[in-house]
Amino acid sequence: MEPARLAAHPVGLTGRETASGGTPKPMPQPDNTEERAALDFFARKRYVNRTGEAFSLDIRFAVPSGITILFGASGAGKTTLLGCIAGLAKPEEGRIAVDSRVLFDSVAGIDVDVSRRSVGYVFQDLALFPHLSVERNVRYGLRGLDEAERERRIGEVLESFRIAPLRKRLPGDLSGGERQRVALARSLVTRPAVLLLDEPLSALDPPTKARILDDLRAWNRARRIPILYVTHSREEVFALGDRVLVLERGRVIAQGLPQDVLGAPRQETVAQLAGFENLFDARITAVHDDLGTMTCRLAPGSPAAIDIEVPLARIERSSAVRIGISAGDILLATEEPRGLSARNVLRGTLTTLEERDFKVLVRVDCGVSFAVLLTPGACRSLELAPGCKVWLVLKTHSCHLLRPTDDAASF
Amino acid sequence: MEPARLAAHPVGLTGRETASGGTPKPMPQPDNTEERAALDFFARKRYVNRTGEAFSLDIRFAVPSGITILFGASGAGKTTLLGCIAGLAKPEEGRIAVDSRVLFDSVAGIDVDVSRRSVGYVFQDLALFPHLSVERNVRYGLRGLDEAERERRIGEVLESFRIAPLRKRLPGDLSGGERQRVALARSLVTRPAVLLLDEPLSALDPPTKARILDDLRAWNRARRIPILYVTHSREEVFALGDRVLVLERGRVIAQGLPQDVLGAPRQETVAQLAGFENLFDARITAVHDDLGTMTCRLAPGSPAAIDIEVPLARIERSSAVRIGISAGDILLATEEPRGLSARNVLRGTLTTLEERDFKVLVRVDCGVSFAVLLTPGACRSLELAPGCKVWLVLKTHSCHLLRPTDDAASF
Amino acid sequence: MNWQALALTLRLSLITAGSLLVIGLPLAYWVAFSRRRWKFLLQTATSMPLVMPPTVLGFYILIAFGSSSPLGRLYQRWTGHTLAFTFTGLVVGSILYSLPFAVQPLVNAFVSIDPRLIDASRVLGASRLRTFFRVILPLSASGIATTIALTFAHTFGEFGVVLMVGGDIPGVTRTISIDVFDLVEAGRYGQANITSLVLLAVSFTVLALVYWWNRRAWPRTPWA
């Protein structure tokens, strides 16, 4: 693993840098802890249900400090993994160390008590103390500090998460997003050695989310502790993640930099998670070692089958594969393009046109149906409408060969 | 209000249309209820806290059947609004009618019992019955049907939400996303007259979310009931919403079609919610009635102030305004563009370059700093790097005049 | 060992516990969910039988059953005999005596239910009654177990009220606890010990079953 590439120039997302009202409030900056913290994780854990089904987690990974995104379908085992680190779930077997401090080791018989693990954990269901005010919830984890310092820290974090006006309220009187911010504040204020965030921003509106992401990035820069961050939002992955860990059914199926893992997924499930709009069954029909490409037939067997060129891979001729192509990587032209470096130019008919969030999703039938993402401006200037004859241009490297997973439906 | 424009050709988002494994499973299709249902809402409600602060909701709106997105900052009153419709929160004053059936009327003294309102409600905190299996949770609301029909419906909905394998489990043994799907299934299976969804997909991974959005769209097409859908995800707004209602501090501050409201927001808070990356303080310096534009000085007062053209609006010369521009609406060129229809061409220096989720966010200093969104391909072909001299092209209609809100920080 | 008395006591305890559940549920429901400001007064009132010495309580119950009270007269006119010194009278007395244990644990169980679940049930079209039986009751398992256990045990060991109201008539109102009492009074300590042990064993078994059943209720800890 390399140190964070993205976090090297982390700039605020939105809103904050604008000229709007208040100045950005930085997260509390602790006395610089320069040592390099890291998380070394290995655990096996099984659940067996009343109904006899079993879920088993079997995960091994090591990450340096910084934000690691946990990505995976619902039920993949993300929360269970966090539970193992926090000491709330006990693996049958495993070894978990944070910054060379062993928290759990089934062989050595080490199982550090939950309360001594110095873990910051924002639960998926928050678990705010219903009988304590916002302020007292946040204060809960702060001990052994003199009163002034404690007040200072609490004041800072309440400001930072914009919940200072709610400080006297009970959690029952807060909205969902307000509660989420309190939970975040509560876990950060203790300055933990490892931070576990289970979808901490899911109930927040974009501007609030952006501001808190800024704060988290700043926090991460200042503290350099391992942070595991569960999210289903691709946006958050790219905005925050130094690296991604993709889980499926209790296993790590991919890990690395966000753009490597999600930008060029090698498993179908990852591709689905990453939002590859175009996924095709295909068969390798020719291998061109000299060109560094292979020819691949989409929808083999069907009369409408088409061939495209894909990057060379260690794979047998006539193997069944799957091809994933991001809708944003496909170029569309209304006149036949010439003199292009791209090898894949497909002719087709525009079938539907759908506006989405400042983008237009266009479907083009080239034998198989492709989804193509365009800007509204491009759409207008090309005067696209259903029925148009169009050409699609696919760069070879935009065609991702995916290992089919055992079962396409991942849950 | 007009009937849905987007839902006119609603096509699945991702994943489902691909050749991947399983065939799409449609939502249970009820006997066609053709009558036009509608929601007519007016309510005033106040919370006064122990701490003396008050929150007041004062909302009036009417929507036809179809999906209406509730959009608004954390604490804006979305959940409270849904509570009023469901009968869980009692307005001090108001009138709420679904499809001309009056559920609440403070003047007429009508307050239909919660259980008779035929409301489907997915709570923000789900509220699954912890002692009932998934299947029995889903069955809970189904009464007065013969056994076979009930089984059929349950089977269908469990399949549809991919929770059939979990049917015997208790909610405590489910992951967060699994729970969310159960809650959705439970509220849809009763075929309610109005559907209230409070962030029902926040804990789901993109492919699952896409599938469920497809199902919801199909459901919506088939049933034509009013659906209020709370979300913070812009993507969901555009994927689902026939219209949007933006709340702020218990008031409706904007409503209409998603692209009208979020694409051309007229309030700063809406702009923030909609994710306008560029927001500037500005002053009108000239009004060109003939051209249908006004000249607007960004960062007035500063030596680096720049002028841009914006669409004409009913506003006084030298008024202070705010201008919002979406980063995706700005074109970038490395050579000075000529012969363009666009009136705003700004010269600047590229300062930073940041990859994000298959997009690149570029910052350009033109006196004030602009955020510009590009595709990675464009970025590469233009050989962009910090320090480059570039030109920005802004179409007049991409510059949105915003009414400043009282307080920029909306919470 | 007086098996007849044991059987009688078991019957009395079970009927009393059952009746108290039936009486306690609506009472507790009201105390738990009513919005009245003075509801804590009713709650207090249900605890009052505890405060009286049992024989004194029995004495007052006897008076209430007697022909000098309107209630007693009404019953006598209706059935031809007094409630006192009958098994039914014993049941009534025991119910009064153990009332506090029936109400309080149920109230606690009810108030600790997440109100969102009740909302959810109502929104799903369930009436208050259905909500009660399908959500509130199952989620109050431990409160119900406690109510059954405490009322059963209290009646099983009941003595003062029973003696006064029942009149210690063999086969009709002589319970096992009176039997033990008589044995101790009579200085037959050996027999008293045996009877005490049987009494303990029987009620231990019953209570253990109740708590064991409750132990198998749905689990609250999501972590294995």
Place this chain on the structure above:
Amino acid sequence: MNWQALALTLRLSLITAGSLLVIGLPLAYWVAFSRRRWKFLLQTATSMPLVMPPTVLGFYILIAFGSSSPLGRLYQRWTGHTLAFTFTGLVVGSILYSLPFAVQPLVNAFVSIDPRLIDASRVLGASRLRTFFRVILPLSASGIATTIALTFAHTFGEFGVVLMVGGDIPGVTRTISIDVFDLVEAGRYGQANITSLVLLAVSFTVLALVYWWNRRAWPRTPWA
């Protein structure tokens, strides 16, 4: 009206209720949170004092206090007198007698706490003890109120055990309930009625205060 007895009873009830809270909390904690499969047996055992007729229970307590029991001898050697017929003895007897009410409501309160809150507390670095005092206890307010109310009331009306263990010594072990009983036995019904009323009034006030306090605990309904 025997004010001395009333004061004595108040003192006894308060001390008993307080002691039982102190004893009941750890016991209930263990029953609620232990993973032992047989914990329901302990739970059952704590209910056993209820099952014995109070005078019989008192008799056995008396034997345990007496010179024939090792415990009793130890105490006698240590203090020079028997535990019986002293206020301390009365407290011990009352504690045993009301034990079931101390444990069960607390167990119920504990098990109904969302375990995630306990997890949250532990993750935030709180020891089990701190978690207990800062999270579990405050969230068990209604269970605690019930425990206090029931143990207080039960001791207030306590009679069989007190009589047996205390020996009815004025100012030392003569409680107000014995006083009422004596009055009834002696056929002084007028005085008995007055004393009963005072007894009811005093305990009603105390319990009403307890329940009223509990009523003001943090609210569970998010909807106004």
Place this chain on the structure above:
Amino acid sequence: PARASGQLTIAAAADLQYAMHALIVKFERQTGAHVRLVLGSSGNITTQIEHGAPYDLFFSADVEHPEILKREKLIVPGSLRRYAVGRLVVYVPKGSKLDFAREGLAALTDPSVQKIAIANPRFAPYGRAAVAALRHVGLYERLRPLIVLGEDVSQTTQFVVSGNAQAALTALSLMFAPGTRSRGNYWIVPAADYPPIEQAVVIVGRSTEKPLAQAFLHFAASSEGRSIFRDYGFTVPAPEKGQ
């Protein structure tokens, strides 16, 4: 109220239980009738009869309670009768060094005696007798701090049985209990030291078995019955005329 005929329900004061058991066994054998025995304190039984208890006969431990019932006209007129006189004993645990044979009640002043149990004199006849006896020997005021009260004679005895009191002033009739006899010794207090503990019996007015009740009373007053009372610790007065 319908009750199986030939069934007699007798309510008796607790101190009578051994005597009553013996009487009933004999009576049943002779008449073939069935008799149920209900034990309780005289006060309780009186209250119960006042409220309609289905008792036929009431053997009290005193005369006051039957008199109350008589005043309230709840008994068969003329059925009140004194049937026995109770006797007070001092009961001490086995191995007690107290020598009552030599010192009489004064032995209670021994420093080893820390607690003396008596029945509650407010309503228990033996309690009143105990106080009278102690007064008679002039020790009441001195021993008063040591006195603990039992609700009835049985409890008074139990204070000694359990090893918490060093002496109890109780009824001779209880000394026939196996558990009591095996755990202690007793000394009979001279009858002259206290007013006689007269005990009376009545037939309850609403009894449905009056002839059988009469028969039982006859049997109790017969020489066989009287000897049973004597055997179980009572003095029996000469038969009254006309009953």
